[in-house]
Amino acid sequence: NAGxxxxxxxxxLKTGQSMTxxxxxxxxxxxxxxxxxxxxxxxxxxxxxxxxxTTDKGEVPNGYNVSRLNKREFSLRLESAAPSQxxxxxxxxxxxxxxxxxxxxxxxxxxxxxx
Amino acid sequence: xxxxxxxSGPLSVPEGAIASLNCTYSDRVSQSFFxxxxxxxxSPELIMSIYSNGDKEDGRFTxxxxxxxxxxxxxxxxxxxxxxxxxxxxxxxxxxxxIFGAGxxxxxxx
Numbered sequence: 007n008a009g010x011x012x013x014x015x016x017x018x019l020k021t022g023q024s025m026t027x028x029x030x031x032x033x034x035x036x037x038x039x040x041x042x043x044x045x046x047x048x049x050x051x052x053x054x055x056x057x058x059x060t061t062d063k064g065e066v067p068n069g070y071n072v073s074r075l076n077k078r079e080f081s082l083r084l085e086s087a088a089p090s091q092x093x094x095x096x097x098x099x100x101x102x103x104x105x106x107x108x109x110x111x112x113x114x115x116x117x118x119x120x121x
Numbered sequence: 122x123x124x125x126x127x128x129s130g131p132l133s134v135p136e137g138a139i140a141s142l143n144c145t146y147s148d149r150v151s152q153s154f155f156x157x158x159x160x161x162x163x164s165p166e167l168i169m170s171i172y173s174n175g176d177k178e179d180g181r182f183t184x185x186x187x188x189x190x191x192x193x194x195x196x197x198x199x200x201x202x203x204x205x206x207x208x209x210x211x212x213x214x215x216x217x218x219x220i221f222g223a224g225x226x227x228x229x230x231x
Contacts, residue, residue, distance in 0.1 A: 037217050046129070048209065048223040049165070056217055064218070096164055100217065108153050108213050112164040 007032055010113035012097050018119045019087045027082040027116050029097030037100045038080035039064075039110065040072060042093040049096065055080055087120045094118070122147055125212050127222035136231050140197040144210030144222055147191070153213035154186060154193045159224065160206045169195060200229045 010031045019025055031038065039054040051064030055074040069091060071083045080099075084091060094117050098110040126145045134140045142156075153172050157165035171177045171184040171193065183196040193212075197204055207224040214220050 046223055048125075049211075049219075049221040051218060054218065108217065108219075109155065109167055109170055110211075110219060111167065115164050 009033065010097055010099055010111055012095075012113040012116050014116060015114065016117050018121065019084075020121055021088060023087050024083065024085050025087065025118075026084075027095055027097075027118075028079070029081065029113060030079045031097075031099040031111075031113075032078065033099060033101075033111065034077070035099035035101050035111075036077070038074065039098040039100075040070070040080070040082045041096045041098065042066065042091075043096060043115075044093050052082065052095075084118075087118075089120045092118060092120045123222070124148060124214075124220045125210055125222040127208075127210050127225045129223060130226040131228045132225055133228045133230060134200050136200060136202060136229055138200050138229075140200045140204065140227055140229070142195040142197075142208050142210075142225050142227065143192060144194065145192045146210075146212045146220075148212065148214060149188075149191060151188075151191075151212045151214065154184070155211040155213075155219065156182075156184060156193075156195045157209040157211060157221075158206045159209060165209055197227075200227075202229050202231060205229050 013028045040052040041049040053072040058077045097113040100110045156169040159165045169184040181198045185194045209224045210222040211219040
């Protein structure tokens with residue numbers, strides 16, 4: 007099992023360019039998430055998908071869009087990149103909440119720089 | 122006030138000592154709590170979860186939860202240099218979202 011995979015690992019964009027970050031999981035999880043991590047800020051939720059066919063905004067959704075392509079794949083799109091979107095982006099997945107269990111597993115991350 | 126607060130550190134402990142990492146949270150109805158370890162340049166890795174008041178032990182790690190005081194802690198016994206990392210506390214909010222603290226950097230020196 008690869009777990010959660012993300013592509014690309016690194017990306018440099020110019021202001022105004024667009025790109026899509028890809029995420030896939032092979033754990034048959036229902037829920038998937040996109041976070042960004044900035045120094046001193048911890049992980050902040052951008053968007054999440056509780057199940058296939060649904061997406062919801064998180065804490066910092068402005069400037070991003072998402073697509074839950076199928077149960078395995080969840081993509082994050084930057085339509086017009088801005089320097090403020092320079093960050094490390096993590097995708098995560100979890101099984102549906104059952105009882106008390108709610109554990110998220112993270113991909114390796116994408117390091118994005120916008121110049 | 123942040124929803125989940127952690128001392129940013131660095132917390133410096135000698136090899137073999139007990140490292141104690143603390144986290145407080147503001148939402149009194151939170152039920153599920155998690156500790157993640159993150160090495161520099163890597164992704165967060167789940168190391169402990171705790172749902173009930175009291176202690177939960179897993180190897181050298183012990184998570185402690187006190188819902189009345191709204192804090193959760195992580196103890197690392199016999200600390201090793203390989204434990205040097207940033208430790209993130211996370212609290213579940215609502216159906217399926219986690220709120221993360223900014224993390225505490227732990228440095229274990231030989």
